[in-house]
Amino acid sequence: MDQVISFDDVSGALVCQAGCVLDSLNQYLAELGYTMPLDLGAKGSCHIGGNLATNAGGLRLLRYGSLRGTVLGLEAVLPDGSILDCLNSLRKDNTGYDLKQLFIGSEGTLGIITALSIMCPRKPSAVNVALLGCENFSKVLQVFTLCRDQLGEILSACEFMDSESMRIVQTHLKLINPLPDNAFYVLVETSGSCGKHDEEKLNIFLEKAMDSGFVTSGTVATDQGKIMSLWGLRERITEALALDGYVYKYDLSMPVEKLYALVEETRVRLGSSAQCVVGYGHLGDGNLHLNVTAKSHSDALLSALEPFVYEWTSKHNGSISAEHGLGFKKRDHIYYSKSAGAVHIMQQLKHMLDPKGIMNPYKTIPSTD
Amino acid sequence: MDQVISFDDVSGALVCQAGCVLDSLNQYLAELGYTMPLDLGAKGSCHIGGNLATNAGGLRLLRYGSLRGTVLGLEAVLPDGSILDCLNSLRKDNTGYDLKQLFIGSEGTLGIITALSIMCPRKPSAVNVALLGCENFSKVLQVFTLCRDQLGEILSACEFMDSESMRIVQTHLKLINPLPDNAFYVLVETSGSCGKHDEEKLNIFLEKAMDSGFVTSGTVATDQGKIMSLWGLRERITEALALDGYVYKYDLSMPVEKLYALVEETRVRLGSSAQCVVGYGHLGDGNLHLNVTAKSHSDALLSALEPFVYEWTSKHNGSISAEHGLGFKKRDHIYYSKSAGAVHIMQQLKHMLDPKGIMNPYKTIPSTD
Structure with missing residues (x-):
């Protein structure tokens, strides 16, 4: 599942299988004068299918926008074993509901993405930092x-x-x-x-x-x-933090003016119980990575961090998961960022497409039990 | 419903009610050094809520991408009368399924958009044509x-x-x-x-x-x-065509290399039964507007055009509605561009959110009867 299916060098539409590694696609495109519209630290190992399933953000979002705009089509295997073919390469298509959006960012809970089509920009000839x-x-x-x-x-x-x-x-x-x-x-x-x-x-x-x-x-x-x-x-x-000790990680988005106040408050709140409190991230996207390290995991430190961090973010109309998704650990925290009515519709969607709950169970959406 | 609710001049996020006219928003933003990420011929009269509901494309899509990427949030009234609040202004938010995408381009069949938040780019200081x-x-x-x-x-x-x-x-x-x-x-x-x-x-x-x-x-x-x-x-x-006679309009997308072959074939096919066959459109988006005029409506001309145009488009993996949507007339033509499996999921979505079928009935999605 790591093959390029086609590339159209007039439109810039790349069609490939879901198992392609992001950086391999970038190298493939570079020779043709194009580039992928997303980039992230894990590019050397992450698969493009997983990037879509998690709606990966990363370093180029400021310039090329999110996958919701750049992905043109996808193919997914549904929980009933059927294949949903939405693998077109058109820049515009207003025939019915845009089903591909359901699978982007749903963390594999509605189906498994097997192939995709994505709009690639020209590789810039000049880069300065x-x-x-x-x-x-x-x-x-x-x-x-x-x-x-x-x-x-x-x-x-x-x-x-x-x-x-x-x-x-x-x-x-x-x-x-x-x-x-x-x-x-x-x-x-x-x-x-x-x-x-x-x-x-x-x-x-x-x-x-x-x-x-x-x-x-x-x-x-x-x-x-x-x-x-x-x-x-x-x-x-991220790599350096892992060498510093046990890491508590938060991936938050909020109005950019508020970003750093949370880091400062967290630092004061934790005092010497934390080894290190760092704040960094994508300024252009209002996306803060707040990370806290300690010698080892401690329940006391965790309860000083949560729900404090989530409540603070929610109070400032932020998102408790900007680009990393909810997964297993944070699915019940969804209410900090979404209304009960919205979560109820998500549960209905999950039930509609996956009535037996077999796709990536216990993840992303709180269960209705 | 035509009020601007807020504008954040650091992030460029505009929050407004659905009844704002596109051009009024543009004028409002111009004074602040920003611009709307979409532009279309009808800007002087179209409402931004309608633009979202129809996933309007238009003239700036090549540069700023589609509404699926630029819309940050929306508020909609659901068929059961409840209000779905997804009106956030965050550039990144991966907490659960992205429900706003359901309402963008669904032509009012799932709910009525009442307010929205959209990312606005800086107004360019230099424009050349x-x-x-x-x-x-x-x-x-x-x-x-x-x-x-x-x-x-x-x-x-x-x-x-x-x-x-x-x-x-x-x-x-x-x-x-x-x-x-x-x-x-x-x-x-x-x-x-x-x-x-x-x-x-x-x-x-x-x-x-x-x-x-x-x-x-x-x-x-x-x-x-x-x-x-x-x-x-x-x-x-468009305005000139309306003065030429009765107009048969097609809004198609397909690989850009094929765009004009359809116009030529249509011209040959219709011969002197058409007054005028024109082809124009958004080259950068692979979007052709094929329009045919005649003195008056004629069933013979219509049956020379349809299903010919749709079959031709389908054969070239195109979309039979690039940016105009399906509405009442084209809802049963959806199968030219979407698989039966995909349409079935759309029908389930419609039934899930609007079980009584009261939202913009007989539009967009074929009925299951």
Whole structure:
């Protein structure tokens, strides 16, 4: 199940089997001058079918949008063993309800995706990355607004990490921080079709960011090696955290202005019972990864974190699972982000397509028992 | 029901009631430096709630993607009178099934959308339009590929029309064709954040298009007046057709290479029984508007058109309704584009949410009787 079925180099529609590894698809497309519309840290091992089933977000969502827009069609095996063929490659199709949406993000609870069709953008010929240091989170927000204004259509990522995230990748992975002693870091990526134009835009942005005092220091990468090492500081945080101890992970979305207040409150709340509290994530998507480490698992620490984190997120109209999904552990927490009426319809949907409850049981949707 | 509820100028999320007119929202956003992610000829009268209910495509889909990606949340009144609140403004939310997708494009058959939240992009500071004349459709396709390559991230529309479309707007609306005597016309629009860069990219594209012989003549507009008059040639075709006689309308999507072959075959097939057969549409989306006019309605002409057009489209894996939806007239034609298994699931969905069949009855989904 890891074969490319077809690629249309006029429309950019790729049709492939669900077992293709994301990075292999990217390499296949790169030779044809195209790229996948999603990218994530796990690209070397994750399967595209799983990306769809979990509605993976990742690093390029800011630029290319979510899978709900880029996936054109899919084929799924239903709980009764029949095959649902919605594998078309059309950019527009308004004939009836859009059934493929049911399977995107339903975590395998309604059927198993076996093949898919996805719209792939042109591979950008120029990529630039800037790492910037900021004094406080309000300056991080100012940098975000400024880069949206100045970089416009070439902005392809805007990520942030706090000094604790940076400390953890330095400590455990021996990565080098080119901008020591900042409270926050913003990683800005541009992707465009003209290197000269993109560099001009980036330089104007950097000048304004410096002049206005939003940024205290910065470094820019245009060659692939340095780009990868700057991205490593952001992408390898998860790996570094795993080396720090037991990790409590939260993947939250909320209005971007509120993002960091939760990290600060959590830090105060936990005090010395936590080894490390880090906040980083996709600034452009309002998506915070709040991670807490401790020497080992502790019920006391867990009850200090939950339901506190979920209640805080819910109070600010956020989502308690921005891109990771609910799975087994969080399915009963769905009510923090969804109304009882909405969950009831989800339960009806589950029952309609999978009356025996055989598809990925005990996951995602609370049971009606 | 025509009020803006909120606008967040950091994230670009607009929350509004369903009765807002698309163009009013655009005007509201323009003052804040933002724009709606969709645009269509009917913008002056269509309601945003209807746009969602019909999953409207339109002129900016190539750039900003479909409503399935840009709509963040919605509120709907269900057939049992209860209110489903999915009105969040988060860019990412993977808590359970994405119920809002059920209502987008379901043509009011599952519930009535009353409010919505939508992600709005920055208003581009520079817009350029080029109208190009081509000798034949294969050159039209070459222009499309070239403009995707050369204009990359600033390409915001790529529309085409045939000489019959052009003749009809000249005849009935007295519009002036700045490039007479071409078999085909391509309208290319760029939208970007830097006028100087965009003009440079556009000039390189035009030079290559001329040098390679894809284009025989062209004109460029940068000022608002000329931009609007060039767009008028494309946007006012529908209006002109209505003045030509009775109109048989087809809204089809298919692999872009096949688009015009259907128009040619239809023309041959109908011969002198049709007054006029025109083909135009959204090249970038593989979306053809095939329209046929006659002095008055004729059953003979209709049966020469149908099922021929649907069968032809189906044979080429196309959609018999790309962006207009199925409504009353085309609901039983759904099988040309969807499998019996898929339609059965749609019927189950309809029955699940609307067991009494009171929402927009006789529309979109074939009845199970």
